[in-house]
Amino acid sequence: MVxxxxxxxxxxQLVMTVDEYExxxxxxxxHLLNHATTQTRRFLRETGQWADDVCHEKxxxxxxxxxxxxxxxxxxxxxxCRPLFFFDSLIAKYFSQPEPFCYxxxxxxxxxxxxxxxxxxxxxxxxxxxxxxxxxxxFGQSQVAKVLGLGTTETQRVYKNFERWRRNGWQRAVDExxxxxxxxxxxxSHKHRYPDQFHAEADRLSxxxxxxxxxxxxxxxxxxxxxxxxxxxxxxxxxxxxxWHLALCRDCLSEVCDVHQGDAHDAPTxxxxxxxxxxxxxxxxxxxxxVDH
Amino acid sequence: xxxxxxxxxxxxxxxxxxxxxxxxxxxEEPGSLQIFVNHECVxxxxxxQAGHAVASITQARAIxxxxxxxxxxxxxxxxxxxxxxxxxxxxxxxxHVIEISIHNRVDGGSVQVAYRTAKPESQQARPVVKDGHxxxxxxxxxxxxxxxTQSVWSRVAMAGRAGxxxxxxxxxxDRLADRVGSPPPPVPMEAPATSISHASAVSEKxxxxxxxxxxxxxQGQEEATRTIQAQQQALARGHQAIEGLARGQYxxxxxxxxxxxxxxxxxxxxxxxxDVRTKTERGLKxxxxxxxxxxxxxxxxxxxxxxxELTTLSPGPFSGIADSPRDLPPLxxxxxxxxxxxxxxxxxxxxxxxxxxxxxxxxxAGWYNVEVDLLQSQxxxxxxxxxxxxxIVKSVTTSLKTTSAR
Numbered sequence: 082m083v084x085x086x087x088x089x090x091x092x093x094q095l096v097m098t099v100d101e102y103e104x105x106x107x108x109x110x111x112h113l114l115n116h117a118t119t120q121t122r123r124f125l126r127e128t129g130q131w132a133d134d135v136c137h138e139k140x141x142x143x144x145x146x147x148x149x150x151x152x153x154x155x156x157x158x159x160x161x162c163r164p165l166f167f168f169d170s171l172i173a174k175y176f177s178q179p180e181p182f183c184y185x186x187x188x189x190x191x192x193x194x195x196x197x198x199x200x201x202x203x204x205x206x207x208x209x210x211x212x213x214x215x216x217x218x219x220f221g222q223s224q225v226a227k228v229l230g231l232g233t234t235e236t237q238r239v240y241k242n243f244e245r246w247r248r249n250g251w252q253r254a255v256d257e258x259x260x261x262x263x264x265x266x267x268x269x270s271h272k273h274r275y276p277d278q279f280h281a282e283a284d285r286l287s288x289x290x291x292x293x294x295x296x297x298x299x300x301x302x303x304x305x306x307x308x309x310x311x312x313x314x315x316x317x318x319x320x321x322x323x324x325w326h327l328a329l330c331r332d333c334l335s336e337v338c339d340v341h342q343g344d345a346h347d348a349p350t351x352x353x354x355x356x357x358x359x360x361x362x363x364x365x366x367x368x369x370x371x372v373d374h
Numbered sequence: 375x376x377x378x379x380x381x382x383x384x385x386x387x388x389x390x391x392x393x394x395x396x397x398x399x400x401x402e403e404p405g406s407l408q409i410f411v412n413h414e415c416v417x418x419x420x421x422x423q424a425g426h427a428v429a430s431i432t433q434a435r436a437i438x439x440x441x442x443x444x445x446x447x448x449x450x451x452x453x454x455x456x457x458x459x460x461x462x463x464x465x466x467x468x469x470h471v472i473e474i475s476i477h478n479r480v481d482g483g484s485v486q487v488a489y490r491t492a493k494p495e496s497q498q499a500r501p502v503v504k505d506g507h508x509x510x511x512x513x514x515x516x517x518x519x520x521x522x523t524q525s526v527w528s529r530v531a532m533a534g535r536a537g538x539x540x541x542x543x544x545x546x547x548d549r550l551a552d553r554v555g556s557p558p559p560p561v562p563m564e565a566p567a568t569s570i571s572h573a574s575a576v577s578e579k580x581x582x583x584x585x586x587x588x589x590x591x592x593q594g595q596e597e598a599t600r601t602i603q604a605q606q607q608a609l610a611r612g613h614q615a616i617e618g619l620a621r622g623q624y625x626x627x628x629x630x631x632x633x634x635x636x637x638x639x640x641x642x643x644x645x646x647x648x649d650v651r652t653k654t655e656r657g658l659k660x661x662x663x664x665x666x667x668x669x670x671x672x673x674x675x676x677x678x679x680x681x682x683e684l685t686t687l688s689p690g691p692f693s694g695i696a697d698s699p700r701d702l703p704p705l706x707x708x709x710x711x712x713x714x715x716x717x718x719x720x721x722x723x724x725x726x727x728x729x730x731x732x733x734x735x736x737x738x739a740g741w742y743n744v745e746v747d748l749l750q751s752q753x754x755x756x757x758x759x760x761x762x763x764x765x766i767v768k769s770v771t772t773s774l775k776t777t778s779a780r
Contacts, residue, residue: 110392114385138381146388153392154452155439158463174438174456178413206447207406207418238406242445250446257391259384321417 088112092165102160106153113152113168117145120172125184136189139259144182146257148172183293191264192271192279193286195357198258200290203328208250211242212359213328217287219354228338228348229323230314247359268357283355288331295329304333311340407450407472409487410441419489421470426490437476437483460593466492542577664751708754709735709745712761713768722766730761741774 088109096102106113121141125131152168159167175181188197199216202209214220220228222243226236255265272279304326305313310333313319327334334351341348407419411431419429442451442465451465455476462475473488714723727734727744735743748757758770 107393110389114389114392135377135380138377139384142381142385142388146392149392150449151441151452154441154449155454158453158465170456171454202447204415205408205410205443205449207408207445209447241405245446253391253446256387261380325415 085112089165092168093163095161095163097161099157099160102156102164105164106156109164110149113149114142114145116165116168117148117152117172118142119145120169120176121145121148124176130184136194140182140184140189143257143259148175180293180296183290185289187286188289191260191267192282194258194264195260195268196283196286196290198254198260200287200294200329202254202258204294206250206254207324208242208246209254210324210328211239212246212251215243215359216356217331217353218334218349218351219356220349220351224349228334228341228351229320229327230317230341231320235320243359251359265357272355272357280353280355284353287353287355291329291331295326304330305336307336307340310337314340406445407487407489408443408445409485410439410443411485412438413441419487421489426470426488428486428488430484430486432482432484434482436478437485440474440476440485440487442472442474442487460590462593542581546577660749660751663749664756707733707745708748708757709743709772710754710758711738711741711743711771711774713741713770714766715768718766726764726766738774741771 089112091105092109092112096105118141121144122131122137125137125141131137148168148171152164152171155171156162156164156167183197183201185193187193199209199213203213204210211225214225214228222236222240225231226239229235229239231239313323314337323337327337331351331353338348338351342350405421407421407427408415409417409419409429409431411433412435416431416433417429419427421427438454438456440453440455441449443449450467451463451472451474453461453463453474453476455461455478459478460476462473465472465474467489469492470489471492473486473490475486475488477484477486723742727742730744730746732744732746735745737743746757748754754772758772761767762770
């Protein structure tokens with residue numbers, strides 16, 4: 082308790098150098114995570130989105146973690162500063178955004194948390210963004226490159242994205258989102274026993290999640306009409322736009338695939354076919370995962 | 375695993391991820407970097423080990439945060455510019471540095487992100503920030519070269535600090551000496567020790583302010599240099615465009631001259647063609663007349679309208695033997711003898727003679743001596759053949775004594 086007060090006092094004092102800052106951060110990480118989690122919990126309570134259960138506790142922890150991760154990096158360029166004051170200002174700024182989190186009671190199920198975690202990861206990670214095509218529709222690398230109309234160089238990058246995602250990206254994302262092995266087994270069991278119900282639920286939840294995270298795109302990235310998509314692919318521009326928007330908008334993806342099929346490009350059809358684990362050299366990551374745990 | 379354990383395990387995992395953060399940015403190849411402005415991904419920047427990359431983003435809104443993440447989502451650099459007009463930061467990433475520069479204006483903001491190889495002395499350096507409020511945070515003394523130890527650098531830094539302090543003290547003493555020499559100020563002077571410390575603090579503040587001003591000045595100068603370079607490039611492009619335009623105009627003038635010459639030539643050719651056409655038409659008319667002369671009178675109605683038009687100069691129904699046109703001079707007269715079938719009325723005979731514009735001479739045993747004027751294209755034989763085909767004509771001859779046609 083004394084240590085905690087001591088850390089709080091030091092975090093409130095002026096830090097003059099980067100070294101001092103980093104030393105303090107290393108010592109104060111648990112406290113910072115607690116602080117951010119408490120603030121998040123408070124925000125959820127005040128907005129009527131809180132319940133005393135594991136899901137909400139994990140949710141608060143996860144969002145607290147993301148705030149601390151940002152603070153650690155931002156703080157290095159804010160020296161000299163009083164870290165705790167700066168951290169509070171960052172938290173306040175983040176919570177003052179419209180809909181800072183993707184919160185929906187339906188997303189608290191294992192499947193909902195998986196879909197939400199995967200999509201939120203895709204917003205900050207190119208690897209996860211490309212992997213969305215696989216996890217949602219079962220597209221392989223070549224199919225992704227075909228759908229997005231990528232050139233040779235960009236296609237190579239897609240292969241790298243998939244490779245990194247298989248190697249450690251998926252595992253790290255699952256860990257940081259708080260999906261346990263039990264959760265994964267529960268999702269897979271549900272998928273196996275009630276395929277139709279599972280498909281309908283996955284379809285509904287993925288639309289909720291995609292609609293929320295699509296907002297993080299720049300304002301000039303709206304949905305396009307069929308003609309506009311056809312023109313964009315014909316003229317060969319907007320590669321970033323294609324990747325960002327099509328991974329997060331199923332309707333536009335269907336339009337684009339339809340356009341490609343009209344042009345006889347042998348494009349796949351985007352039907353929801355949720356894959357929980359990535360393929361690892363022809364086998365599922367399950368064994369890889371179980372070795373780790 | 376009960377509820378509490380589950381949450382604690384998750385917390386421990388997250389703390390483990392956070393502990394990795396300070397060192398992880400030095401051991402990962404960046405590859406494709408994603409740039410987030412105000413928590414929105416605005417683009418990617420391809421970085422390799424050898425070269426460097428620069429990205430510029432302009433937005434209509436003020437820029438508050440910039441984040442740089444790797445393709446796998448790791449945050450390797452960020453800059454916060456809340457309520458600031460301008461802010462720069464240089465962040466080390468392995469043996470490279472990321473330079474982030476934020477510039478906010480009334481009508482929006484712009485960000486420039488550069489990824490380049492770090493200079494050897496700055497590879498191990500800590501982030502350096504320059505902004506509108508806080509002064510640059512000096513990097514602590516760290517070994518920048520492997521053959522120099524930490525202690526050597528510490529000593530160098532200590533010596534530098536001591537030198538700086540001596541210089542400040544010298545300035546303060548110099549200022550105080552000036553004040554001693556000058557008339558006493560209206561306010562009472564403080565004790566010497568207090569004055570020195572106060573003056574030192576004031577000098578430090580002044581130095582900080584000057585440094586800040588210098589930083590701003592430097593940034594403004596860089597901005598101005600960039601603007602001038604852009605203007606020079608625009609000017610060069612303008613010159614090139616003008617040169618291209620002048621070249622195009624010269625080529626156009628040249629082509630116009632050539633076209634004029636061709637037009638004159640064509641005009642000349644057209645005139646020659648007109649002459650030829652006139653001559654051809656004339657010959658055609660003559661040929662038509664000749665042809666008409668060779669045709670029997672009962673076929674005269676079958677002459678096409680065009681040919682009829684060409685022979686309108688012939689006054690009589692017997693178009694083959696018409697009046698000579700005004701522009702065709704007649705030949706010498708041709709005299710012949712003609713006889714008619716029995717019971718041919720004298721009127722029909724006279725009509726025919728009148729029709730062929732013949733001049734009758736003496737008559738001898740049913741033969742009439744007639745003289746006509748023939749055109750250039752007409753020959754006596756053709757004329758006689760045409761005349762023989764008339765219904766009332768029995769025979770035609772040029773000499774009664776020797777020849778008798780039919």
